[in-house]
Amino acid sequence: MEIQAVVAVARTGAVGRDGQVPWEYPEDFRQYKERVRGTPVVVGRSTFEMMDPIDDSENFVLTSDTTRTADHERVTFVNSRREAVERAAATGADTLSVIGGGGVYRTFLPFTDRAFVSELPEHLExxxxxxxxxxxxRVAERHSYDRFTLVEWVNEEPKPHSEL
Ligand SMILES: NC(=O)c1ccc[n+]([C@@H]2O[C@H](COP(=O)([O-])OP(=O)(O)OC[C@H]3O[C@@H](n4cnc5c(N)ncnc54)[C@H](OP(=O)(O)O)[C@@H]3O)[C@@H](O)[C@H]2O)c1
Structure with missing residues (x-):
């Protein structure tokens, strides 16, 4: 199973502040929805608190809290990268989407095969x-949109899932 990260980044590298994404790029939101559609997603507990579950995906929410349970049939709390990947693989999916936030992108990065990075003209701290x-x-492709560029990166040497 391939792991892809999907992220929108300011020029500063910032992806959010105070638990929010403080910008609106409808065209980016559309391409993001399209890219993750039908793939299981892994999301950090902090980001999950601020969003609705993605209805047409299995949502794996990463937390260190082993007591959390979900009341939504497509939401599962998981306690490690390995658990997230194993549960996503068990759905039969060929791609797992890492959808943030900062902590979760970082922890998955060595295992991420491909990253779709929307470079936004923002200067957020x-x-x-x-x-x-x-x-x-390496950069595999650049996709131009009206207000931003999406850069598709490929990890030349992702760590094997046995090291998750
Ligand atoms: N621009 C974008 O594309 C984008 C996308 C998504 C989110 N965001 C933004 O990112 C910000 C949130 O990022 P964040 O770094 O603060 O939080 P986050 O990554 O959403 O969640 C962090 C939490 O995930 C859990 N976690 C992370 N790694 C873990 C591990 N290895 N094992 C177990 N649990 C783990 C922990 O939850 P517990 O504390 O429960 O243990 C941790 O506190 C927000 O501003 C959000 O709006 C931006």
Whole structure:
């Protein structure tokens, strides 16, 4: 199963502030929805608190709290990267989407095969970020949108899932 990260980033590297994404790019939101459609998603507990579950995906919410249970049939709380990946693989999916936030992007990054990074013309100083993908990553494609560019990165050497 391939792991893809889908993220929108300001010029500063910020992805959010005070638990929110403080911008609106409807075209980016549409491409993001389209890209994750039907794939299981893994999301951090903080981000999950601020969003509705994605209805046409299995939502795996990463938390260290082993007592959390969900009352939505497509939401499962998981306690490790490995559990998230194993449960996503058990759905039969060929792609798992990592949808943030900052902590979850970071913890999955070494295992992420592909990253779709929307580079937004914003100068936000945030409290959650996404790293610039340099050594070990190459740009596969650039997609131009009216107000931003989406860069598709490929990890040249992702860590094997046995090391999750
Ligand atoms: N621009 C974008 O594309 C985008 C996308 C999504 C989110 N965001 C933004 O990102 C910000 C939130 O990011 P964040 O870094 O503060 O929080 P986050 O990544 O959403 O969630 C962090 C939480 O996830 C859990 N977690 C992370 N790694 C774990 C691990 N290895 N094992 C168990 N649990 C783990 C912990 O939950 P517990 O504390 O419960 O243990 C941790 O506190 C918000 O501003 C949000 O709006 C931006």
């Amino acid at each position: 945030g409290d959650a970020d996404f790293p610039y993908l340099g050594a070990g990553w």
